[in-house]
Amino acid sequence: MNRISIFLGLFALIIVGACSNQANEQKTDISIDRMIKYIKDLSADEFMGRKPFSEGELKTINYIADLYKEIGLEPVNGDSYFQEVPLVEVSLDPPKNLKLNYNNEEVDLSYANDFVVFSRRLQENIELKNSELIFAGYGIVAPEYNRNDYQDLDVKGKTVVVMVNDPGFGKEDKSNFKGNEMTYYGRWTYKYEEAARQGAAGLLIIHQTKPAGYPWSVVLNSASVPKLYQQPNDDYMSRCIAEGWITWETAEMMFSKVGKNLQEELDKASQKNFSGYSLEAKASVSFKNSARFDKTQNVLGVLKGSDLADEYIFYTAHWDHLGIGPKMNGDSIYNGAVDNGTSLAWMFEIARAFKAMPVKPRRSIVFLAPSAEESGLNGSGYYVDHPIFPLEKTVANFNNDLMLPYGRMKDVMITGYGQSELEDYVAEIAKEQNRYILPDPNPQSGMYFRSDHFSFARVGVPALFARGNNDHIEKGKEYMLEKERYWLANHYHKPADEYEDWWDLTGVADDAELLFKVGWKIANMEEFPKWKEGSEFKKVREDYMNK
Numbered sequence: 001m002n003r004i005s006i007f008l009g010l011f012a013l014i015i016v017g018a019c020s021n022q023a024n025e026q027k028t029d030i031s032i033d034r035m036i037k038y039i040k041d042l043s044a045d046e047f048m049g050r051k052p053f054s055e056g057e058l059k060t061i062n063y064i065a066d067l068y069k070e071i072g073l074e075p076v077n078g079d080s081y082f083q084e085v086p087l088v089e090v091s092l093d094p095p096k097n098l099k100l101n102y103n104n105e106e107v108d109l110s111y112a113n114d115f116v117v118f119s120r121r122l123q124e125n126i127e128l129k130n131s132e133l134i135f136a137g138y139g140i141v142a143p144e145y146n147r148n149d150y151q152d153l154d155v156k157g158k159t160v161v162v163m164v165n166d167p168g169f170g171k172e173d174k175s176n177f178k179g180n181e182m183t184y185y186g187r188w189t190y191k192y193e194e195a196a197r198q199g200a201a202g203l204l205i206i207h208q209t210k211p212a213g214y215p216w217s218v219v220l221n222s223a224s225v226p227k228l229y230q231q232p233n234d235d236y237m238s239r240c241i242a243e244g245w246i247t248w249e250t251a252e253m254m255f256s257k258v259g260k261n262l263q264e265e266l267d268k269a270s271q272k273n274f275s276g277y278s279l280e281a282k283a284s285v286s287f288k289n290s291a292r293f294d295k296t297q298n299v300l301g302v303l304k305g306s307d308l309a310d311e312y313i314f315y316t317a318h319w320d321h322l323g324i325g326p327k328m329n330g331d332s333i334y335n336g337a338v339d340n341g342t343s344l345a346w347m348f349e350i351a352r353a354f355k356a357m358p359v360k361p362r363r364s365i366v367f368l369a370p371s372a373e374e375s376g377l378n379g380s381g382y383y384v385d386h387p388i389f390p391l392e393k394t395v396a397n398f399n400n401d402l403m404l405p406y407g408r409m410k411d412v413m414i415t416g417y418g419q420s421e422l423e424d425y426v427a428e429i430a431k432e433q434n435r436y437i438l439p440d441p442n443p444q445s446g447m448y449f450r451s452d453h454f455s456f457a458r459v460g461v462p463a464l465f466a467r468g469n470n471d472h473i474e475k476g477k478e479y480m481l482e483k484e485r486y487w488l489a490n491h492y493h494k495p496a497d498e499y500e501d502w503w504d505l506t507g508v509a510d511d512a513e514l515l516f517k518v519g520w521k522i523a524n525m526e527e528f529p530k531w532k533e534g535s536e537f538k539k540v541r542e543d544y545m546n547k
Helices: 003-025 032-042 055-071 188-197 216-224 248-256 262-269 337-356 378-385 422-433 453-458 476-490 506-524 538-545
Strands: 082-093 097-102 105-110 115-118 125-135 159-163 202-206 227-230 242-246 277-303 308-316 323-328 331-334 363-369 394-399 411-415 436-439 463-467
Touching (some): 032 055, 032 337, 032 506, 055 277, 055 337, 082 378, 159 188, 188 202, 188 242, 242 248, 248 262, 248 277, 277 337, 308 453, 308 506, 337 506, 363 506, 394 453, 394 506, 422 436, 422 463, 422 506, 453 463
Parallel strands (some): 159 202, 202 242, 308 363, 308 394, 394 463, 411 436
Antiparallel strands (some): 082 227, 097 277, 115 242, 411 463
């Protein structure tokens, strides 16, 4: 390298360093008026609740693509801002009952009252026949926790019964997984995945309201509506024939049939030396599936970086909501102003802040509005499974979802606290706003696994979900607890989620400024942020980064 090249390289680094300091020291031009306009536009009745596969989708994705272009973001897929996401909608004609056979004594379980069941398999007739029931504790295989509930169990062709959540739930002992904080191993999605890997024909999860985080009515409602999945290569024949839940009372009856007390077995399953066993019964159930294939769109724009332009930082906020549904108080349009209009506004203003900087960030910044989050993180899941930019070059993901419009907050709530170094950078910048880091006060609910950042986390990309939520700058924690409960009860996933003139978006603006500054810092440093020790995603990242 000649002297001129060396000089130019050093000069570029000096300029970038100066701009990094500038981003941290100066208040960013985050516009609340623009945020209000985005939210009003996207939650208007003409967008029809922004449901995938609808006319509302077309309006929404074109709005976002046009806005990306106006801001100055470049398309990422040739000359297109869109990534096509092929999905399949699976509808269930539910069974009336599930039969259990105990040495020729038959017990009929009633659908909805005792159990729910469904299947991903893309075939019309679904049948589980005389499948032996096996209790496998929590259904977890976690080497980093020295746990294998399937050890010495042959579950091929059998139906596994497992507990919801983790062995550490309800306990303060952090040496038992993460104590009361749910890990991914406690999430019901993981339990279905692991049972399939073990060759099981079926999996039934024992429901309890506290460790699940929701009552039986939520399980029932979710099971009975059509489900969206990514279109598979194998018609999902690698998944269990039947996946489902049973009530606690049903499980108590099943365990009593073999002379066991369910609560005592739950306590035993929480211990490290647990061993699974047969429940001495066979299960049979049959029902019908139907499938509809369609396509939706992710919307992406990129601000190209300078000398590290082939490395990428992602900001995400899903664009979809629930569309048009049952009438409530005379209204059937589920507008989704808070969920997720607020987070889209947050992301758009961060994009403008990056674009307004006098020099480019060293790394490229990608803004992704995924589709089909409400149906199971399908849009972001498709992206990470079919990435436009290599995962080993994807540095970090910052995601937000459902930002309450009640004003400024003292806290920055980290959902999934302790997962990655990203939260350390947030803590550093939060001090400049006179704010403090607050771990999610309800870690047992598993919220870290329920929005689009998790799609990035599961493939090893450090991902952060952070926003002010719990400690109002003037009115404190009790006020926000009351407001959050009220909003969830009266607005969440209802037509009442509409923009109102009393909204105060100063807190959302603070969060946009905060996460812009954190992103700018990471975009201009040399190293990649890492997962922390104890994260279940650390090894996933290391396996492909160290090749």
